[in-house]
Amino acid sequence: MKHIPVLLNAVLDTLGDINNRTIVDCTFGAGGYSRAFLEHGANVIAFDRDTNVMADADILKQKYGDKFRFINAPFSEITLLNPNEFDDVVFDLGISSMQIDNAERGFSFRFDAPLDMRMDxxxxxxxxxxxxxxxxxxxxxxxxxxxxxxxxxxxxxxxxxxxxxxxxxxxxxxxxxxxxxxxxxxxxxxxNDEMGQIKSALNFLHDSLRPDGICICVTFHSIEDRIVKNTFRKWSEAAGDPRLPNIGLAEYKLLHTVKPSITETTNNPRARSAHMRGVKKI
Ligand SMILES: C[S@@+](CC[C@H](N)C(=O)[O-])C[C@H]1O[C@@H](n2cnc3c(N)ncnc32)[C@H](O)[C@@H]1O
CATH class of the missing domain: 1.10.150.170 (Putative methyltransferase TM0872, insert domain)
Structure with a gap:
């Protein structure tokens, strides 16, 4: 089954006007987020470490040319980008429907296959x-x-x-x-060293995100959600009260947390455990 983007409207609402901004889509997948960002006038730099997503990335490349760049590597390599190259960063963590439904990848206990589970x-x-x-x-x-x-x-x-x-x-x-x-x-x-990946990318972003830049994470289980929640909270509390971000010296403002609506989880049961969290650099 093709991957249905989760919480995409919430992500777009949180980013606001993205026309001419450059967004790093750290988890390209089937390109649902990247495509929407491009359709709203943004430039996109997308990461995915799965080589199987290259065909979808090529389609966007053909359509959007220089506005779209795809990097087939783990998103911890965001540290190789120049901070001036991007405005906002989005993570839609975990695995895609294509990965879980492809028996031979070994992610699912519904199919018999070699016990593989490598995203790359x-x-x-x-x-x-x-x-x-x-x-x-x-x-x-x-x-x-x-x-x-x-x-x-x-x-x-x-x-x-x-x-x-x-x-x-x-x-x-x-x-x-x-x-x-x-x-x-x-x-x-x-x-897949998933926790190491998110920790090192967030660690880089704390100092590298531009003022006004937004970082959004969509998580799917409590372990990664805890890391994101605690990290964002720490950033927003660093030098002030998170409830009064604009009058303190806090570098980051916590944005609202969003969970999928019943309509979304009915249409896409894989959205069930999703949480969207965001921060904005002041
Ligand atoms: C949930 S899917 C993203 C779906 C995408 N937002 C969409 O709408 O089509 C997650 C994707 O991120 C990739 N991924 C997960 N962790 C990654 C990492 N550390 N580096 C690069 N890609 C990663 C997976 O290979 C998978 O394709």
């Missing part, structure tokens, strides 16, 4: 390699930290004893059905 297949380490290479304690830490799994030590032991190499082998080792999705999520986050 040029990277060496698959989920199966990770289970093989990490110690039981390291594996337990990942399950606990990225999946909130209470029985993390028990599952880590089972995984190390059985070394699953397919999605169904992994699924069948998780006896409590409620733990299957969290175990898959935890391994995916670890394989």
């Amino acid at each position: 297949v040029r990277n060496a380490t698959t989920a199966s390699d990770l289970i093989q290479n990490l110690s039981e304690t390291q594996l337990a830490d990942i399950l606990y930290e990225y999946g909130d799994i209470k029985q993390s030590h028990r599952y880590a032991k089972i995984l190390k004893q059985n070394l699953p190499t397919t999605t169904f082998q992994l699924r069948d080792l998780i006896k409590n059905p409620n733990d299957i999705a969290p175990v898959f999520q935890a391994l995916r986050i670890a394989v």
Whole structure:
């Protein structure tokens, strides 16, 4: 299934007038956000580390020429951009419908496939390699930290004893059905260093965003949402009261948080857990 952009209207409303601004779309996916930014007159620099999205990126390149630039790399490479090159930055985190629905990528426990889960297949380490290479304690830490799994030590032991190499082998080792999705999520986050990616990009942006620049993150689970929420809160509290951003010395103003409407989640169940958070540099 083609990816349906999540919270796109909220993102556009929050950005305001983007005509002639340059927006970094850190997570191109099917290009739903990038296309909308271009249609509203913005220039776009888009990142995605999945090589499979190149065809969609080429279509936008043909249509918009120099107004659109695509970088097939992790968005932590935003640090290589000159801060003068962009105004606003948007992250729509996690994986796309194309990635989860493509059986052979190994993201989903609905299909039997090699236990892969790499967003970028040029990277060496698959989920199966990770289970093989990490110690039981390291594996337990990942399950606990990225999946909130209470029985993390028990599952880590089972995984190390059985070394699953397919999605169904992994699924069948998780006896409590409620733990299957969290175990898959935890391994995916670890394989793709998702928390390291967002932390390093945000770390760069704190100093690099221009005055008036907006940074928006759409998150899909509590672990990444917590990082974004705490980071934005810290930025807005750095030198003042976040409720009085314009009279203090705070460098950032917190923008409103948006969750999808019932209409959006009915039309697109994958939007269910989404949260949009934003900050504006003063
Ligand atoms: C939820 S989808 C984005 C969908 C997009 N907003 C749209 O409307 O089509 C997330 C995309 O971001 C990419 N991605 C996730 N983390 C990334 C990272 N650290 N660097 C580059 N791309 C990343 C994934 O490969 C995936 O294609």
